Amino acid sequence: MNKLHIDIVSDVMCPWCIVGYKGLESALNALEFDLEVTVNWLPFELNPTMPIEGQNIKEHLIEKYGITEQQSAQNREMITQRGKEVNFDVNFSQQMRMINSFDLHRLLAWAKNQGKQHELQMAFFTEHFTQNTPLNEHENLIRIVSDLGLDVIAAKEVLNSKAYAEQVRAEQKISIDKGINSVPTFIFNHKYSISGGQTKATFMQALKQIAQES
Numbered sequence: 458m459n460k461l462h463i464d465i466v467s468d469v470m471c472p473w474c475i476v477g478y479k480g481l482e483s484a485l486n487a488l489e490f491d492l493e494v495t496v497n498w499l500p501f502e503l504n505p506t507m508p509i510e511g512q513n514i515k516e517h518l519i520e521k522y523g524i525t526e527q528q529s530a531q532n533r534e535m536i537t538q539r540g541k542e543v544n545f546d547v548n549f550s551q552q553m554r555m556i557n558s559f560d561l562h563r564l565l566a567w568a569k570n571q572g573k574q575h576e577l578q579m580a581f582f583t584e585h586f587t588q589n590t591p592l593n594e595h596e597n598l599i600r601i602v603s604d605l606g607l608d609v610i611a612a613k614e615v616l617n618s619k620a621y622a623e624q625v626r627a628e629q630k631i632s633i634d635k636g637i638n639s640v641p642t643f644i645f646n647h648k649y650s651i652s653g654g655q656t657k658a659t660f661m662q663a664l665k666q667i668a669q670e671s
Contacts, residue, residue, distance in 0.1 A: 461492050461667075464644040466499045466632050467578075469561050469592065472536045472547055473654030474641040475582040479543035481643060484660035490668065497569075498578050499632060500562035500625045501640045504555060509593055511556035514549060539654065546587045556593040559625065564598060566621040566628075568607060576605050 463481075467474040485494060504517075512520075518529045533549040540547035561581055568577040580601050584590035590597050595616050602612040615621065632642075643651045645667055651660070 459491070459493060461494045461664075462497070462646050463494065464497050464499050464647070466501050466637050466642040466644070467640050468501045468503045468558050469578070469581045469585055470503050470555055470558050471501075471640050472540070472586055475545055475586060476536065476539045476543060476547075477641045477643070477654035479540075479545050480655055480657045481660045483543060483657040484664055487657070487661060488664060496575055498565060498574055500565070500629050501632060501637075502558055502562070502629065503640070504557065505559070507555065507557040509557055511554035511591075511593055513551075514553040514555050515551075517555040540586075543657070545582075548587055548589060550589045553589050554591065554593075556591075558592075559622075560595075560598070560616060561592060562625045563615055563621040564602070564612065566624050567612070567615045568602075568605075571607055573605055573607055577601070577607070580605060 465474070465478065467478075485492070504521075515526070515529055515533075518524065518532065519526060524532070537547045537549065565574055565577055565581075568574045581592065584597070584601055585592055590601075592598060595613075598616065599609055599612055603609050639652060641652070641654065645651075645663075649663070649667055651663055
């Protein structure tokens with residue numbers, strides 16, 4: 458297997474998506490054979506009906522999953538620890554909010570055409586989970602776009618219109634029609650899939666198996 462295409466169905470609001478990706482990244486870096494990898498991020502909205510102002514993350518998790526405040530704190534601590542294991546800082550501050558991510562997915566679709574989708578995805582994860590930057594504020598999104606050297610005027614035009622909305626919805630529908638109802642989901646060469654924020658070891662085993670079968 459010389460080439461590997463990876464589709465990652467993901468939402469920027471999902472901490473397991475970045476934790477899982479970092480585990481995959483570590484596994485890819487540890488492989489003992491050469492591999493040409495392409496990564497394509499596909500949209501998924503954890504909370505498509507969330508209002509633009511969002512909701513405090515602690516309140517959201519308690520309400521959505523019907524857990525206690527103590528259980529919510531334990532879950533956040535577990536995710537923080539898993540982040541440390543893959544060298545990604547997850548900072549669940551008191552101000553952190555769960556927001557509607559549709560605009561983020563539209564910008565990611567636009568950035569893909571500029572060859573910068575992966576870089577923008579990584580920047581969004583860092584800004585949201587490490588820096589606690591409010592990603593429902595357009596000025597913050599424009600600053601992130603600018604930091605990556607992308608066209609600020611074009612990005613503003615995307616945000617102030619419905620550009621890429623149909624594409625994002627169509628891509629979401631394809632995933633749902635395939636039975637994907639949770640994130641992250643990693644799809645290898647359009648054939649093999651792994652769900653959840655798995656460890657480096659799990660991805661290593663899967664990659665070796667895929668290589669043998671290929």
